[in-house]
Amino acid sequence: MPIVRFPSFTGTMRPGPYALTAPLLLLTPHLVVGLLIVARGTPLIADVSFWLLPLRRLAMSPGLPAGDAALAFTASLVAAAGLALTSFRRANWSGAGYALAAAAIVPAVQIAAAVILALLPRFERQDGLAPVPGASIAHMVQGVLAGVAIIVAAVLVSALTLGSYGWSLFVATPFLVGITTGYLANRRLLLSGRATARLVLAAAALGTVALVMLALEGLVCILLAAPLGAIAALIGGAAGRAVAKVAHGGGRTVASVAFLPALFALEAAVPPALPIAAHGSIEIAAPPAAAWAALTDERAISGHPGLVGMAGLAYPIRSQLLGQGVGAIRLGEFSTGTARERVTEWEPEHRLAFAVLAQPPAMEEMSPYRRVHSPHVQGYFETSTTGFTLTSLPNGHTRLDIEARHVLRVEPVLYWEPLARLAIRMNLSRVLGDLKQKAERAGVDSR
Incomplete structure (x- = not known):
C-alpha cells in the first residue's frame, strides 16, 4: 500500500x-x-x-x-x-x-x-550545522516553556488588555506556539515529526492549564477553542521543525512572535458584530388566554437546562413583570444573574416583546477560582430583543412563536456562530416547552 x-x-x-x-x-x-x-x-x-x-x-x-x-x-x-x-x-x-x-x-x-x-x-545564507537525529531534553523543555509563555502573554495582551478575541488569538497564536516550540526543540538534535507534534500539543496543553491556574480563562472556553487551536499548533510545529532542519532563519522565525501585539491591536480596532436572529415555534393545546397567562407567569421554568447548563452557559430561570403595558420593566432571572428588560409591545393574548437594557454574563466559567478574569463572558455575546407572538388556531389551540436577536463579537465568527446558535436553540426550546406545559395544565384545571 x-x-x-x-x-x-x-x-x-x-x-x-x-x-x-x-x-x-x-x-x-x-x-x-x-x-x-x-x-x-x-x-x-x-x-x-x-x-x-x-x-x-x-x-x-x-x-x-x-x-x-x-x-x-x-x-x-x-x-x-x-x-x-x-x-x-x-x-x-x-x-x-x-x-x-x-x-x-x-x-x-x-x-x-x-x-x-x-x-x-x-x-546570502549563513547556514549553521544541520541538526542530526536525536533528542535534547534541555531544548525540548525550552520549547515547551516558550510555548506556554506565548499562550499566557497572548491572552494577557489580546483579551485582558485590548479586549480582542479574534483570528490572531485563536489561530495565529497557536500557530506561532507550534513554530517556536518546534524550532527550539529541534535546533540541535532533530526529533521525528510525531515527537515534535506531541511536544507542541504538550506545550499547548500546559499553556491552557496555566491560563486556568492563573485565573485568566475557564475550562469551557478552552475546550471550545481547543480543536481550532490544535490544528493551527500542529501546522506551526511542522513549520518550526522544518526551519530547524534547514539550519537557518530560526531566530528570525521565533522573532515573528513580536508581530502578535500589532495583530491583536488591528483586530481590536475592527471588532466583529455578527447579528444572529433565532426563531422557534410550538403548538399549545390551549386557547390564547391560557398561553398569555403562562407567558406572564412568574413561576420558575421547569426542565433541566441540559448541555447549556452543564457547559456553564447562561440559561433562563424565571421572569417577573413590574407593571403592565408598553414601558413596563421585565426582570429576567438567568443562571448567571438578572437581565433588565423594557416591554416594547403589549397586546394581551397576541403579542409581547421587550428590549434588553442590561444583561448578566453570557456564561459562568468552570474554574477552581471564585472569579476568572475572562472579559468574553460580558459584552461579547448579547441579546438585544425578544418577542412572543400568539396565534389562535381553528382547532382552539394556540401557536406560540418566539424570535430573539443577538450579537456575537468573537472571531472567527464562522467557528463560533454555530456554537452560539446551538445554545440559543436549546434555550428557546426549553422556554417554549415550559410555556406549553403551563398553558395546557392551566387549560385542564379550568375545565
Whole structure:
C-alpha cells in the first residue's frame, strides 16, 4: 500500500511559482464566499471589507445555513495551511521573511505579507550545522516553556488588555506556539515529526492549564477553542521543525512572535458584530388566554437546562413583570444573574416583546477560582430583543412563536456562530416547552 506523503515545510519555492500559487490560495476563501453568496440570490458587494475579511462578510448574511458556514470555514483553513506551507518554502529559498510567512495566514494582513514575501530576493545564507537525529531534553523543555509563555502573554495582551478575541488569538497564536516550540526543540538534535507534534500539543496543553491556574480563562472556553487551536499548533510545529532542519532563519522565525501585539491591536480596532436572529415555534393545546397567562407567569421554568447548563452557559430561570403595558420593566432571572428588560409591545393574548437594557454574563466559567478574569463572558455575546407572538388556531389551540436577536463579537465568527446558535436553540426550546406545559395544565384545571 503506497504511503501518502504530505508536502514538507523543508522544501523551497522560487519567486515565480510563489507569485502564481499564493494568489490562488489567498483568493480561495473569497471565491468560496462569493459563490455561496451569489448562489443564495444575494448581490455580492466586492468592497474593501470583502477583500480583507471574506468570512465575516459571509457570516453577516441573514439566515446563513450551517452547511455554507462549515464549507467556507473549512476551505479557509485549508487555504491558510497551504499558504503557510508555500510561504515558509518561499522564505527558505530567500533565507529571510519567516515573520512574513507567519503573518500570511492572518486575514486583513495576509495579502500585504504575501506580496512582500513574493518580492524578496535571495539573501546570502549563513547556514549553521544541520541538526542530526536525536533528542535534547534541555531544548525540548525550552520549547515547551516558550510555548506556554506565548499562550499566557497572548491572552494577557489580546483579551485582558485590548479586549480582542479574534483570528490572531485563536489561530495565529497557536500557530506561532507550534513554530517556536518546534524550532527550539529541534535546533540541535532533530526529533521525528510525531515527537515534535506531541511536544507542541504538550506545550499547548500546559499553556491552557496555566491560563486556568492563573485565573485568566475557564475550562469551557478552552475546550471550545481547543480543536481550532490544535490544528493551527500542529501546522506551526511542522513549520518550526522544518526551519530547524534547514539550519537557518530560526531566530528570525521565533522573532515573528513580536508581530502578535500589532495583530491583536488591528483586530481590536475592527471588532466583529455578527447579528444572529433565532426563531422557534410550538403548538399549545390551549386557547390564547391560557398561553398569555403562562407567558406572564412568574413561576420558575421547569426542565433541566441540559448541555447549556452543564457547559456553564447562561440559561433562563424565571421572569417577573413590574407593571403592565408598553414601558413596563421585565426582570429576567438567568443562571448567571438578572437581565433588565423594557416591554416594547403589549397586546394581551397576541403579542409581547421587550428590549434588553442590561444583561448578566453570557456564561459562568468552570474554574477552581471564585472569579476568572475572562472579559468574553460580558459584552461579547448579547441579546438585544425578544418577542412572543400568539396565534389562535381553528382547532382552539394556540401557536406560540418566539424570535430573539443577538450579537456575537468573537472571531472567527464562522467557528463560533454555530456554537452560539446551538445554545440559543436549546434555550428557546426549553422556554417554549415550559410555556406549553403551563398553558395546557392551566387549560385542564379550568375545565
